[in-house]
Amino acid sequence: MGKQEQNFSNLQSNFLTGIKELIPPQSSLVNELTDLLNISMDSAYRRIRGETLLNIDEISILCKNFGLSFDSLAGIQSGMVNFSYLPLEPLAENFTLYHENLLQQISRIADFPRSHIIYACQDLPLFHHYSFPDLANFKVFYWKRSIMNIPELTNKQFGANTKFSDLLETGKSIVKAYSQVRSTEIWTDNTIQSTLKQIRFYWESGAFETKEDALRVCAALRNEVESIQQQAEYSSKKTEVSILKDSKKENIEQENNFQLYVSEIELTNNCVLVDMEPVKFVYLGHFSFSTMATRNELYCSITEGWLNNIIRKSNLISGVSEKQRYQFFKNIYSRIDQLMSNIQNE
Numbered sequence: 001m002g003k004q005e006q007n008f009s010n011l012q013s014n015f016l017t018g019i020k021e022l023i024p025p026q027s028s029l030v031n032e033l034t035d036l037l038n039i040s041m042d043s044a045y046r047r048i049r050g051e052t053l054l055n056i057d058e059i060s061i062l063c064k065n066f067g068l069s070f071d072s073l074a075g076i077q078s079g080m081v082n083f084s085y086l087p088l089e090p091l092a093e094n095f096t097l098y099h100e101n102l103l104q105q106i107s108r109i110a111d112f113p114r115s116h117i118i119y120a121c122q123d124l125p126l127f128h129h130y131s132f133p134d135l136a137n138f139k140v141f142y143w144k145r146s147i148m149n150i151p152e153l154t155n156k157q158f159g160a161n162t163k164f165s166d167l168l169e170t171g172k173s174i175v176k177a178y179s180q181v182r183s184t185e186i187w188t189d190n191t192i193q194s195t196l197k198q199i200r201f202y203w204e205s206g207a208f209e210t211k212e213d214a215l216r217v218c219a220a221l222r223n224e225v226e227s228i229q230q231q232a233e234y235s236s237k238k239t240e241v242s243i244l245k246d247s248k249k250e251n252i253e254q255e256n257n258f259q260l261y262v263s264e265i266e267l268t269n270n271c272v273l274v275d276m277e278p279v280k281f282v283y284l285g286h287f288s289f290s291t292m293a294t295r296n297e298l299y300c301s302i303t304e305g306w307l308n309n310i311i312r313k314s315n316l317i318s319g320v321s322e323k324q325r326y327q328f329f330k331n332i333y334s335r336i337d338q339l340m341s342n343i344q345n346e
Helices: 003-020 029-037 041-048 056-066 092-110 126-131 133-147 165-178 193-204 211-234 297-312 322-345
Strands: 116-120 182-187 258-262 271-275 280-286 290-294
Touching: 003 029, 003 041, 003 056, 029 041, 029 056, 092 133, 092 165, 116 297, 126 133, 126 165, 126 211, 133 165, 133 193, 133 211, 182 297, 193 211, 193 322, 211 258, 211 322, 271 297, 280 297
Parallel strands: 116 182, 182 258
Antiparallel strands: 116 271, 271 280, 280 290
């Protein structure tokens, strides 16, 4: 093997090693190559051993499937950070594709038993919404109408019959996968604010069919916050509670997989660090709900340091700090109740 071929073989080895790190423990690299590239097992092994070089089409398929950049995996130091990004054209089917991709990503993360998500929340994480249909339908309607500017929704109002059943079914699967991943969320006093503003704006601009529709969305938001408060109380995203007549809580499943911090340092964007040991990813919010993703090692390391610095300066209100937790959520309920009162009185 010549020197140039050896260099290509080494690059390919680094590339495939990087992909192997993204494959769940119960899967294998050879099976992934066989399925994705439509090749035999023998051909897959020859590529893994470097005896056969991947062609440009095969590299493209693998990068696209795993959301990766060949530069970063091959160790090419370009002085740039490569992000993967799925642009959304104003078409309803593209929003469906967005949800399917999100489910695929969070499911892959959940397949790694020691994975951990740190989420700096400028807004409420959308993972929570889909357990509450009235709020989820409103958020999808808002995203489609006001962010994506889908033409058929331009002059539509949100009402009781505005439903996105298929998306909500996918959303439930997203919630289920997210509940399996150990997570740390960092909130501020303003994390709730964008959703409140969206509801207020639609009410004041006549985008709700009736007053009752606006109040129903507010009530769903309150229920969501109550659920998150409960998760924080038990440090668990898998908490299931039955409230009996005597107000006792039973059937609490402790998973210790949820930490909630409150930061006084304002967050200017949604930022997510995913640690799948040893691979790390950073997801940055873009245009309200879209994301850009990278696994650039230096960028992920710097982001992790920034997030840990925010955590050190924040107050942990999950599992401990009962008084601070109560006061924090009390303030949120007060703002939701005030909005509901304003809508009711108008």
